[in-house]
Every structure is written in C-alpha cells, then in structure tokens.
Amino acid sequence: MAGRRPTLDDVARAAGVHKATASRALNPETRNQVKFETARRIAVAARRLGYVPNTLARGLRTSRSTAVGVLVPDLMNPLFPPIVRGIQDRLDTHGYTALLVNTDNDEARERAQFAELASRRVDGFIVATARREHPLLAEAAELGTALVTVNRTVDLPGTPAVVSDDADGMAQAVAHLRRLGHTRLAHLAGPQSVSTGAVRLRAFQQEAGPSRGAVVECTGYTEPAGRAAARQLLDAYPETTAIVAGNDLIALGALAELAAQGRSCPRDVSVVGFNDMPFADRFRPPLTTVRVPHHEMGMQAAQLLVELLTQPQAVARTVVLPARLVIRGSTAPPD
Incomplete structure (x- = not known):
C-alpha cells in the first residue's frame, strides 16, 4: 500500500x-x-x-458529522478549560470531535458562531454560555437541535444540563463562617441573568437570612467586577466581617480591594470563593472556596449529548454533581 x-x-x-x-x-x-x-x-x-x-463522506451519507459544537463564554476564566477537557475526553471515547468557540459573553457573537457551527452540520451543541432567558437556545430547541447546557441551566423545560450542587456548596460556606463565629456576613453575587448567580444568591439568603446578609450583585464573573462590588459593599456595610463571593475571580477582586483599603484577610474580613479554580491555593492568603468538579462536569455533559444523538428514546435529564468546601487561610474567627 x-x-x-x-x-x-x-x-x-x-x-x-x-x-x-x-x-x-x-x-x-x-x-x-x-x-x-x-x-x-x-x-x-x-x-x-x-x-x-472519512468522516466528511460519512456525514454526507448519514447527515451526521461526528462533530459537536462547544460554546464557552470566556476561555480566560480558569474554570472553563477543565470543563472543555472533560468534554473532549468523553467525546473521544465515542468517536466525536469538539469544535470549540469562545463567545466573549457577547450575544451577537454567540448567535453568529452558533450559526457557523450549524452550517458545518455539527450533530449537536454543548453550551456553557446559557443565560436563564436565552432566545437563541429556545429557538434551537424548538427546531429539534440536540443540545446540553453545562455549568449553567436555562429556563427551558426539557433541556438536559450538568451542574454542581451550588445550593449545598453555599450552605457549606455559610455554615463554616457561622462556626467560626461570624454574624455579619455578605455576598458578592454573580450576575442574576445566569443560573449560577441566581442559585447561589438564593442559597446564601436562605442560609444567612436576609436580615443578616448584605448583598451586592457583580456585573460579571471577573476580578474587576468583584473589586468594584467589594468597594461598594465595604462603603455601605463597613461592619462586614465575612464575604462569600459568587466565584473565585470575584473573591480575588475582593481580596485586592481589602488590601487597597488596608484591611487584612482574614484578620479583618474572611473571604470564601466558589469553584476552586487552579491556583486558588496560591492566593494571598490561600482561598477557602467551594470545589466544583469541572472535569467531571464536562465528561457528563458530553455523555448526555451522546445519549441524545445515539438513543432516540433518551429522556432529557439534569445531572447534579456534589460540591465540597475546601478550607484554607482566607477564613478565620472574627476579631
């Protein structure tokens, strides 16, 4: 040959x-x-x-490309690479290829990229960009497009999803701070337009009690948004002794603002993050945070999509993975 x-x-x-x-x-x-x-x-x-x-020829014969579109909102956010790796690891075992696009949290860009992937005849989509109200995904679902959301859910019945147990993770964080003796808690919430922000805020309010927990909503899951929200929080509630952040990047912004104001963490204010992204243990101080199994999340999302593609009678379901509090140096009893 x-x-x-x-x-x-x-x-x-x-x-x-x-x-x-x-x-x-x-x-x-x-x-x-x-x-x-x-x-x-x-x-x-x-x-x-x-x-x-020859997957191209097979796709022409069967209307299947064995390719899957994967949409993420921000590849610079450290939580998404492990999710993408999990997706690829599971898709590989089933003979599928992931086509990855970064939307930069821009709806127009997301719509254009979704259309481009559809034109390439991908078999389905794994979407990490989901907002609670998401017209694009609603349109796709109505057309019968196979799709799974990962890390977030959408207010669209019958859409499979893989998420972490954020409510339990938040309950663990608040319980930890209470055990340390904190009573003046605050939450720097993620954007309420996405399920993670809404679920974590609701859980915080349930665990801390609305009268005992100040809340400031961040404009995004970023360090600058976290710092701006922390500044607003500390100006309005200077007596705060513990902050639970909507994610680790928000927590990083809060640590920066505390340092800028001459406040020590954890002596003056304890800080808890969410996700346990890579290097959270190298923050100063090392960050107490809720660990989410992102690689497993990606694998499970890929598995759900493969089931949709290969089992016509597959029932849409949501997989909820356990979250676990990891205690490090950013939390301590209040002075």
Missing part, C-alpha cells in the same frame, strides 16, 4: 471480516452491533494500517 491511503477494504481484509462489518465497527453509532472481540480486532488493524475514517 506504499504511496496510497489505506482504505476500508484494506482494514476488512487485514481483520478477516466483511467490509460492512469493518464499517460498523469503526462507526461510533453502530459499533455496538459488532461483537467486542471482532470490533477490537478491526480497531487494531485500522491503527496498524494507519487508516483514518
């Missing part, structure tokens, strides 16, 4: 099977129709020969 590309016929001949059997074994959607040992023998033959399936 020197000088030419290996074909499906070559793989079938090397594995000692019919061409149709080799085709089924190398197609993620039909692999389960072939006995395990036979499929393994065919896969070994394909690897040895260097055979690469």
Whole structure:
C-alpha cells in the first residue's frame, strides 16, 4: 500500500471480516452491533494500517458529522478549560470531535458562531454560555437541535444540563463562617441573568437570612467586577466581617480591594470563593472556596449529548454533581 491511503477494504481484509462489518465497527453509532472481540480486532488493524475514517463522506451519507459544537463564554476564566477537557475526553471515547468557540459573553457573537457551527452540520451543541432567558437556545430547541447546557441551566423545560450542587456548596460556606463565629456576613453575587448567580444568591439568603446578609450583585464573573462590588459593599456595610463571593475571580477582586483599603484577610474580613479554580491555593492568603468538579462536569455533559444523538428514546435529564468546601487561610474567627 506504499504511496496510497489505506482504505476500508484494506482494514476488512487485514481483520478477516466483511467490509460492512469493518464499517460498523469503526462507526461510533453502530459499533455496538459488532461483537467486542471482532470490533477490537478491526480497531487494531485500522491503527496498524494507519487508516483514518472519512468522516466528511460519512456525514454526507448519514447527515451526521461526528462533530459537536462547544460554546464557552470566556476561555480566560480558569474554570472553563477543565470543563472543555472533560468534554473532549468523553467525546473521544465515542468517536466525536469538539469544535470549540469562545463567545466573549457577547450575544451577537454567540448567535453568529452558533450559526457557523450549524452550517458545518455539527450533530449537536454543548453550551456553557446559557443565560436563564436565552432566545437563541429556545429557538434551537424548538427546531429539534440536540443540545446540553453545562455549568449553567436555562429556563427551558426539557433541556438536559450538568451542574454542581451550588445550593449545598453555599450552605457549606455559610455554615463554616457561622462556626467560626461570624454574624455579619455578605455576598458578592454573580450576575442574576445566569443560573449560577441566581442559585447561589438564593442559597446564601436562605442560609444567612436576609436580615443578616448584605448583598451586592457583580456585573460579571471577573476580578474587576468583584473589586468594584467589594468597594461598594465595604462603603455601605463597613461592619462586614465575612464575604462569600459568587466565584473565585470575584473573591480575588475582593481580596485586592481589602488590601487597597488596608484591611487584612482574614484578620479583618474572611473571604470564601466558589469553584476552586487552579491556583486558588496560591492566593494571598490561600482561598477557602467551594470545589466544583469541572472535569467531571464536562465528561457528563458530553455523555448526555451522546445519549441524545445515539438513543432516540433518551429522556432529557439534569445531572447534579456534589460540591465540597475546601478550607484554607482566607477564613478565620472574627476579631
């Protein structure tokens, strides 16, 4: 075969099977129709020969591309790379490829990129950009587009999602601060247009009590937004001794503002984050935060989408993963 590309016929001949059997074994959607040992023998033959399936031709024949569109709002946010890695790891095992786009939290950009991915005939979408009210996803769902939201949910019944148990994570954070003796708690909430911001705020108010917990909503899940909100909070509620932030970047902004005002963390004000993003343990002080299993979240989202694509009778469901408080140096009893 020197000088030419290996074909499906070559793989079938090397594995000692019919061409149709080799085709089924190398197609993620039909692999389960072939006995395990036979499929393994065919896969070994394909690897040895260097055979690469023509997914474009398969897509033209079956209206499937074995590609999945993945939309994230901000790749600079450290929580999204582990999610994307989890998506890729699980898609790889099913023979799908992830096409990743970054929307920069811009609705017009998101719509344009969604349309571009659709024009490339992706089989479905995994969306980390979901807002509670999301016209684009509502339109896509109405057209029968296979989609799963990850890390966030949308107010759209029947849309599969993978999220963390944010309410329980917030309850753990507030309980920890109470055990330390804090009574003047505050929450720097994430944007209320997204489910994570709304769920975490609701849980904070339930656990801390509206009369005991000051709240300032941040304009985004960013360090500058966190610093601006912390400044507003500390001006209005200078007696605050503990802050629960909507995410770790907001917490980082709060730490910066505390330092700028000459307040020490945790001696003057304790700070708790949310997500346990990479390097949170290297903050000054190391950040107490709620750990969310982002890699597992991505894997589960990919699994839900594969089920939608390969099992016509699959029931849409939401997977809720446990969150866990990680205690570090940013929290201590109040003076």
